[in-house]
Amino acid sequence: SSLSPESDGYNKVLLCDFGLSELVPPSSSAYDNQLTDSCGTRAFAAPELIEIGLGTQLRRAFSAKVDVWALGVVLHAMLSSSFPFSPAGCPFKALSTMRSTLSSPPKEGGGLPALGGASGEARACVLFMLTVDSEQRPTASMGLTHPFLAPPAPPASGEIEEECTGGGPL
Template identity: 30%
Template sequence: MCEALKNNYELCEVIGRGKFGTISRCFSPSSNSFFACKVIDKALLTDPLDRECLQNEPKFMTLLSPHQNIVQIYNVYETEEFLSIVMELCEPVTLYDEILQGPVSEARAAVYMKQLLSALAHCHRFGVVHRDIKPENIFLDSRNKIKLGDFGSADWLGEVGTTTGLVGTPYYVAPEVVMGMEYNEKVDVWSAGVVLYTMLAGIPPFYGETAAEIFEAVVRGNLRFPTRIFRSVSPAAKDLLRKMICRDVSRRFSAEQALRHPWILNGGETASMD
């Protein structure tokens, strides 16, 4: 472990485990505050792509900080063996946990989606594409404020404005990613649309028994609104979903366009939050 990290923070209990390391709660005596510390074991990074992605993560988070809906980074410590990232300590609750309780009301979904789209618009203005938007990477606090985290799969679009690579999670990944095409930041908008659909329906729009079957459904992109599930969902919400989960990238909304959609501006079609 890095001496500089030990000198500034006291590592506490482990609060999460990933493929390449752990996330622990840590305490800063100088600020009398708690943070989260992600410690990545470089010995586990046998794939050059994994090494590149995880080393890019702190760079992207630093570039994007601060933003009220993105997990903030504070310090990075690196040795030959470990990469340690000290960041904002979020509640252990994610949007995935909320969806497990059943469909989310339109009013609440609109609040979450407005914040997520705000975070994405901020990323895209800096030329950063997240590439793994899913409920598990969206943290919630007690005030219904979201924080987008896990930039381990993010990429920089650069001057060309596109990137490549099969990255993401099957249910949420955009068809152009699955098809091996070059793609831009609108893959995040597709994924955000799938998150919105899943919030309102309690199930994702594209599914299968295996990853291959899910990918097939995604590439077909046959967006449906089953009556028994969407009976009480407003036409405005469905309209936004069609514009976000749109196979034609040129017609798919950007994050900025989605933020200006009437359903977002009106806070959903419900009178008040739950």
């Protein structure tokens, strides 16, 4: 199942199935396995999926890195309550907007104005996942090493003792 940003504010989490998923043979890497059928929801679609859907000659295949893009969209929605790009309208315009927004120098919000209130690490993580060039986009394993997603280091034993005792004797 996958999480959906359409989950409501009443602690209900919407899940969906993987009816449109692709089985990757155990002997291959999901990042080496090139897929060619474009499907899914445009709001979560990586640029290469839009290119395939348009039937352009720009792209003929894609890898599991489209899932990293989709996770970047979900993270953006979690941080800002909005999609980074409007799913409505012309796919050519959507592709152009993605490229121009994410290729321009980072400004407040890192090229995504809705993230202006998020921490620098959070913005950097979203931008890391929303890398337009799929060759440069991180794999899921690489994404998990980003400081925003990596688990914090455990505190040193002295820090724990001070926190528990308020700095005074036990």
